[in-house]
Amino acid sequence: xxxxxxxxxxxxxxxxxxxxxxxxxxxxxxxxxxxxxxxxxxxxxxxxxxxxxxxxxxxxxxxxxxxxxxxxxxxxxxxxxxxxxxxxxxxxxxxxxxxxxxxxxxxxxxxxxxxxxxxxxxxxxxxxxxxxxxxxxxxxxxxxxxxxxxxxxxxxxxxxxxxxxxxxxxxxxxxxxxxxxxxxxxxxxxxxxxxxxxxxxxxxxxxxxxxxxxxxxxxxxxxxxxxxxxxxxxxxxxxxxxxxxxxxxxxxxxxxxxxxxxxxxxxxxxxxxxxxxxxxxxxxxxxxxxxxxxxxxxxxxxxxxxxxxxxxxxxxxxxxxxxxxxxxxxxxxxxxxxxxxxxxxxxxxxxxxxxxxxxxxxxxxxxxxxxxxx
Amino acid sequence: xxxxxxxxxxxxxxxxxxxxxxxxxxxxxxxxxxxxxxxxxxxxxxxxxxxxxxxxxxxxxxxxxxxxxxxxxxxxxxxxxxxxxxxxxxxxxxxxxxxxxxxxxxxxxxxxxxxxxxxxxxxxxxxxxxxxxxxxxxxxxxxxxxxxxxxxxxxxxxxxxxxxxxxxxxxxxxxxxxxxxxxxxxxxxxxxxxxxxxxxxxxxxxxxxxxxxxxxxxxxxxxxxxxxxxxxxxxxxxxxxxxxxxxxxxxxxxxxxxxxxxxxxxxxxxxxxxxxxxxxxxxxxxxxxxxxxxxxxxxxxxxxxxxxxxxxxxxxxxxxxxxxxxxxxxxxxxxxxxxxxxxxxxxxxxxxxxxxxxxxxxxxxxxxxxxxxx
DNA sequence: TTAGTTAGGTAACCATCCTTACAATTGGCG
DNA sequence: CGCCAATTGTAAGGATGGTTACCTAACTAA
Numbered sequence: 001x002x003x004x005x006x007x008x009x010x011x012x013x014x015x016x017x018x019x020x021x022x023x024x025x026x027x028x029x030x031x032x033x034x035x036x037x038x039x040x041x042x043x044x045x046x047x048x049x050x051x052x053x054x055x056x057x058x059x060x061x062x063x064x065x066x067x068x069x070x071x072x073x074x075x076x077x078x079x080x081x082x083x084x085x086x087x088x089x090x091x092x093x094x095x096x097x098x099x100x101x102x103x104x105x106x107x108x109x110x111x112x113x114x115x116x117x118x119x120x121x122x123x124x125x126x127x128x129x130x131x132x133x134x135x136x137x138x139x140x141x142x143x144x145x146x147x148x149x150x151x152x153x154x155x156x157x158x159x160x161x162x163x164x165x166x167x168x169x170x171x172x173x174x175x176x177x178x179x180x181x182x183x184x185x186x187x188x189x190x191x192x193x194x195x196x197x198x199x200x201x202x203x204x205x206x207x208x209x210x211x212x213x214x215x216x217x218x219x220x221x222x223x224x225x226x227x228x229x230x231x232x233x234x235x236x237x238x239x240x241x242x243x244x245x246x247x248x249x250x251x252x253x254x255x256x257x258x259x260x261x262x263x264x265x266x267x268x269x270x271x272x273x274x275x276x277x278x279x280x281x282x283x284x285x286x287x288x289x290x291x292x293x294x295x296x297x298x299x300x301x302x303x304x305x306x307x308x309x310x311x312x313x314x315x316x317x318x319x320x321x322x323x324x325x326x327x328x329x330x331x332x333x334x335x336x337x338x339x340x341x342x343x344x345x346x347x348x349x350x351x352x353x354x355x356x357x358x359x360x361x362x363x364x365x366x367x368x369x370x371x372x373x374x
Numbered sequence: 375x376x377x378x379x380x381x382x383x384x385x386x387x388x389x390x391x392x393x394x395x396x397x398x399x400x401x402x403x404x405x406x407x408x409x410x411x412x413x414x415x416x417x418x419x420x421x422x423x424x425x426x427x428x429x430x431x432x433x434x435x436x437x438x439x440x441x442x443x444x445x446x447x448x449x450x451x452x453x454x455x456x457x458x459x460x461x462x463x464x465x466x467x468x469x470x471x472x473x474x475x476x477x478x479x480x481x482x483x484x485x486x487x488x489x490x491x492x493x494x495x496x497x498x499x500x501x502x503x504x505x506x507x508x509x510x511x512x513x514x515x516x517x518x519x520x521x522x523x524x525x526x527x528x529x530x531x532x533x534x535x536x537x538x539x540x541x542x543x544x545x546x547x548x549x550x551x552x553x554x555x556x557x558x559x560x561x562x563x564x565x566x567x568x569x570x571x572x573x574x575x576x577x578x579x580x581x582x583x584x585x586x587x588x589x590x591x592x593x594x595x596x597x598x599x600x601x602x603x604x605x606x607x608x609x610x611x612x613x614x615x616x617x618x619x620x621x622x623x624x625x626x627x628x629x630x631x632x633x634x635x636x637x638x639x640x641x642x643x644x645x646x647x648x649x650x651x652x653x654x655x656x657x658x659x660x661x662x663x664x665x666x667x668x669x670x671x672x673x674x675x676x677x678x679x680x681x682x683x684x685x686x687x688x689x690x691x692x693x694x695x696x697x698x699x700x701x702x703x704x705x706x707x708x709x710x711x712x713x714x715x716x717x718x719x720x721x722x723x724x725x726x727x728x729x730x731x732x733x734x735x736x737x738x739x740x741x742x743x744x745x746x747x748x
Numbered sequence: 749t750t751a752g753t754t755a756g757g758t759a760a761c762c763a764t765c766c767t768t769a770c771a772a773t774t775g776g777c778g
Numbered sequence: 779c780g781c782c783a784a785t786t787g788t789a790a791g792g793a794t795g796g797t798t799a800c801c802t803a804a805c806t807a808a
Contacts, residue, residue, distance in 0.1 A: 004389070004392075004393055004396075005414065006389075006390060006393065006413060006414045006415055007381065007385075007386040007389050007390070008386075009383070009386070011381075011386075012381040012382075012383070012385075012386060015378070015380075015381050016380060016381070018378075019378055019380065022378075039380060040379065040380045041380055153715070162715075205606065207605070207606045208605055208606045208610075210681070220681060222681060222682070224598065224603055225601075225603075225604075227599075229598055229599075229681075229682060230599075230683075231581070231582055231682060231683020231684070232579065232581045232582045232683055232684065232685040232719060233683055233715065233719055234683070235683040235715050235716060236582075236681065236682050236683040237681060237683075238680055238683065238713060238715060238716060239677060239680050239681050241680070241712070241713035241716075242676050242677050242680045242711060242712055242713075243676065243710070243711035243712075248622060264713055266710075266713070269713075300677045301677065302616050302617065302677075303613060303616050303674045303675065303676075303677050303678050304677050304678050304681045306612055306613050306615070306616045307584070307594060307596060307603075307610065307611060307613050307678045308596070308603060308605060308610050309603075309604075309605020309606055309607055309608070309609040309610040309611075309612065310605070310606065311606040336617070336640075337616060337617035338615070338616055338617075339612060339615035339616075339638055339640070339643075341527070341536075341607065341609050341612060342609060342612060342615075345606060345607055
């Protein structure tokens with residue numbers, strides 16, 4: 001049975017508040033009347049909400065708008081995007097913890113990073129906390145909260161259920177950091193974060209988006225109906241260990257060679273052909289081999305794209321490896337192996353966010369957690 | 375940008391009403407105090423809601439409950455499941471339109487069917503309307519609404535965007551039938567309906583469920599987080615035309631022979647090996663061939679199961695074909711090609727609803743549309 | 749018989765939104 | 779030049795729906 005939860009008036013209020021913020025965030029400065037039209041609320045209600053938002057310091061009046069029409073000129077109100085900041089941490093990399101201070105536009109104001117020096121477990125948590133503390137001192141405006149993109153399986157409360165490479169199992173990271181720093185903390189899987197970043201800053205289609213992150217490993221974040229898919233055990237997107245190459249495949253896709261043993265103990269996982277180390281070792285610079293990897297990727301993605309009727313698949317990772325024969329082969333394989341209704345509207349493209357996908361996504365966690373902005 | 379919609383107090387009321395009905399539907403007769411505890415609402419609010427539900431005739435007081443504990447004995451209230459009926463129509467079959475009258479328990483009270491006689495387009499709409507009219511006369515209790523399970527791509531308003539075999543394109547079926555019969559009408563894709571039936575009557579896990587319907591064609595319905603996945607173009611679940619067999623596959627999986635031409639114009643689609651006609655022609659009674667089909671199915675499902683971290687995959691179709699070597703081969707292939715975290719908790723089973731999946735699902739459309747019960 | 753517990757109802761209050769009415773300000777038109 | 783229509787933002791009053799606090803009824807355990 002589906003368990004829903006009761007709706008209090010204050011929940012409705014919070015929801016409407018988010019709608020107003022959302023509109024200001026994406027639509028830029030607007031008059032109260034504009035906001036009323038956009039949200040469906042009355043001008044009265046919007047005025048009231050705006051008043052509280054101004055009192056909270058999140059929104060400010062800009063003054064009368066250049067009037068083109070008849071009637072009383074509107075006074076624009078705007079989100080004070082430069083007057084608040086948030087902290088983002090990206091733990092994707094094995095060797096270094098990346099941190100940044102961003103403003104509400106998503107502009108990176110400052111970066112800090114520390115080598116991870118092989119730390120794991122509690123020591124790594126401490127290192128993350130130290131990095132956050134440093135970021136707090138670097139911030140020049142009030143900090144709304146902290147977002148963390150972590151590898152591994154993360155639940156909706158920000159507990160890292162498992163991240164073997166980090167020595168983490170059931171680590172309540174959000175709770176620990178929040179207690180340590182006295183700020184709201186939101187933690188999510190790195191691929192999920194990259195997916196949110198694509199949605200918020202990359203202009204992606206929230207009706208059906210899959211972001212494939214290619215790095216040390218291969219992961220995916222999926223957004224349907226504007227929300228992340230989490231999965232029964234919070235392991236949605238763990239697509240790196242689907243078999244993508246078995247013995248018979250390798251006979252025809254010769255450039256790939258035989259299926260390789262994967263770190264997970266099995267053989268022929270997608271990671272063994274598509275992760276960055278595998279690509280560098282066995283395909284970099286060889287268009288044929290890159291195309292062969294692309295074909296394997298297309299074959300793996302075809303059922304997912306069809307089942308979900310996705311609008312976009314976005315690749316995040318080194319462009320010199322991904323954005324060429326690999327991507328093109330994946331795309332044509334995808335087209336060849338799905339019906340037109342599915343492939344017609346499908347985009348398969350590179351991210352426009354470069355290396356900062358997960359980091360920007362960590363920022364989005366805060367925006368969405370604290371302001372309800374997506 | 376995600377567009378959300380405003381929440382009025384009356385929406386909250388409707389939501390709470392649904393929560394109470396939901397609880398009564400799944401939990402059976404309960405006291406008002408039970409309902410309050412289950413929903414998180416106050417006893418006052420629940421009492422008020424129950425009063426209106428009694429006035430509407432949906433709920434009735436059963437009298438004092440057999441008291442086991444101290445305190446005033448509770449008076450049970452119950453959904454009047456036998457005193458209301460709903461109509462369900464299943465258009466999946468090429469040759470016959472299936473209809474039924476059900477009560478709110480999901481018990482089928484009466485069945486009616488008419489041969490489709492090759493009708494398509496408007497004539498078919500008329501035939502469906504006629505069938506509904508007959509069902510209305512057969513019903514012995516007030517009818518809450520009509521649910522229709524149709525093949526093809528159906529949008530959220532019950533418009534059939536395309537159903538080539540029925541000669542339908544952009545047919546606002548729900549609207550037409552509703553105008554004709556004066557009752558609320560809900561239309562959904564047949565596989566989606568089967569999926570909802572599995573959720574409501576089959577006790578399936580709404581956190582990650584895929585129902586694969588195998589008949590004339592192959593389709594899938596997917597429920598994540600308790601809601602159907604619809605897809606950008608409402609074509610989610612159209613998995614029958616993913617390539618499942620190419621030239622090189624057939625060399626090893628000899629029992630399947632060469633990839634066959636599919637009705638969609640392409641070659642080697644999942645339907646060409648898994649649809650009932652294909653199974654009957656080329657695999658029925660041959661365990662090796664059935665297992666080979668199961669392996670192809672497992673290969674196609676592995677990426678979907680991994681990407682979504684599904685809890686259950688349910689097969690709906692002729693058990694003599696599906697529930698044997700085919701299912702077992704699919705299951706072991708699925709296990710072999712996904713990582714343990716994914717496959718560990720995954721069930722791959724037959725439906726418990728037999729042939730009536732889509733029909734029962736059509737009934738669920740009404741339950742959920744009119745009462746908010748899932 | 750009395751104390752304690754549970755169910756269910758009533759009254760007063762609070763939050764939120766809506767509708768209606770109005771002041772302020774502008775452009776266009778006679 | 780002055781009036782009207784359009785538009786914005788605010789104020790007052792009403793409707794809805796929830797909460798807390800308190801009351802009575804009916805039962806069990808001592």
